[in-house]
Amino acid sequence: MAFISLNSDEPGVRSLFRYRPETAGPLNELVEVLLCGESSMSRGERELIAAYVSSLNECRFCFSTHAAIAAAHLDEGMPLVEQACANPSAAPVSGKLRALMDIAGAVQRGGKAVTQRHVDAARALGATDMEIHDTVLIAAAFCMFNRYVDGLATYAPDDPAVYAERARRSDGYVAGLAELQRQA
Template identity: 70%
Template structure:
């Protein structure tokens, strides 16, 4: 049960957006840029970074959501997402993505946990400065999103199908389109 009366039974961050619509657009705009904007990392890889950080933060709603969004955009689907969650070092992903996930995990522990060696290792595997930048920002943003969702004890559905159904819409329409459709416009 949420810590505050949200006035909505929408799960996770969606309930929070309904409660305070003024926050919905900028937070969704950030997610849209980071997870769907132009990048040399695929949308699936960026969603995988978001899901991985959310798993490290033990945020069930955000992990389940972004795991479904990643799975819908990666050929290996949820099998790969679960492998990365268990141990990215043994998961069948590129050395570059492993290095970026190490950076994301360092950010999750604390921004100053990212070491020169982490960045050098990512560069050695072919990561660009933009990819390193975006990995750090995805990890930092998802620490915020996770704390927002869990700090107010939002609802997290148990049924994986509820997340998979939304994944199809995120993949096809994006974060901002669904926001506009939901009517979560700022209050006057």
């Protein structure tokens, strides 16, 4: 049960967006740019970074949501997502993505945990400054989202099928916000 009266039975951040809709717009726009906007990284790779950070933060709702979306956008599906989140160094992902996930993991520990060594390793494997920037911002944003969702004890369904169904219907985050607003 959530710590505050949310007046919504929707899970996770969706109930929070209904509670305080004026915050929903800017937050969804940020996630739209980071995870769905123009990028040299695929949507699946960016969603995987969000899922990885959420797994490190033990945020069941955010992990389950973004793992399902990543799986829907990666050819290898959920087995790859689960393996990459459990042990990125052994996952069958590109060296560049592995290095970016290493940066994301450092951000999750704290911004100053990111070192020149992390950045140099990612660059040596072909990461661009934009990819490094976006990885840091995705990781930082998901630390915030994870704390927002869990800090108010929002509901997170146990059934993975709920998240998989939502991932199949995901046209992005601004579109999801429009759906929430239509339902209000």
